[in-house]
Structures are given as structure tokens and as C-alpha cells.
Amino acid sequence: MKWITAIIKPFKLDEVREALAEAGVQGMTVTEVKGFGRQHGHTELYRGAEYVVDFLPKLKIEIAVSDEQAERAIEAISSTARTGKVGDGKIMVFDLEQVIRIRTQEVDADAL
Numbered sequence: 001m002k003w004i005t006a007i008i009k010p011f012k013l014d015e016v017r018e019a020l021a022e023a024g025v026q027g028m029t030v031t032e033v034k035g036f037g038r039q040h041g042h043t044e045l046y047r048g049a050e051y052v053v054d055f056l057p058k059l060k061i062e063i064a065v066s067d068e069q070a071e072r073a074i075e076a077i078s079s080t081a082r083t084g085k086v087g088d089g090k091i092m093v094f095d096l097e098q099v100i101r102i103r104t105q106e107v108d109a110d111a112l
Contacts, residue, residue, distance in 0.1 A: 005091070016076070023073050033059065061077070
């Protein structure tokens, strides 16, 4: 099993969600986050004053998938979240040791 965390641009969420559903992913958690990578933020003008925006708004998507679904999920995220511009985000994949569905006590693949 894999735990996939993706940081994407907020306006790409609907496309990514639809692509993951088509890839067979049944659930996800989405969190609004702020951060920066190579972009290092940018400057903006507000009422004539210039100010630095250090942390940019992003979305963090977290999904748990079986090993068989992992590559399809990664491809779905990377192909739909890509704009070709700096700041498209990152996908991080971790081994998932155990999953337990609280309601039924199902474990591992049955709990996904």
C-alpha cells in the first residue's frame, strides 16, 4: 500500500479529482496549505504599495492506495496538475504499513 501526498495549484483540484476517480481512487483528503519551493514567493502591488508574498496558496491532496493503483494515481495527478509553469507542485509517495477502518475493523487493502 502507498500513501500519496500531492501539492498542487488550487485551480487544478477539480481536474485532479476527476482523473483520480477515473483511476479508481475512492477517497481523498484535501487541505488548504501555504508554502513555497523554487518560486520563493513573489511581489504584488496593493493600493500602490509593493509587498512580498512569501507563502503561496496550494492544496495538499492525500490518498491511500493499493500498490497496484499507485502508478495510475501518480499518472492521473501529474498529467492533470501540470501547467508547465514553475509552481505546479510535487508528488510524494510513502510506503503505508497498516490501514484500519475504524467502523468495521477491516485492515489493510480491505480498509482502503
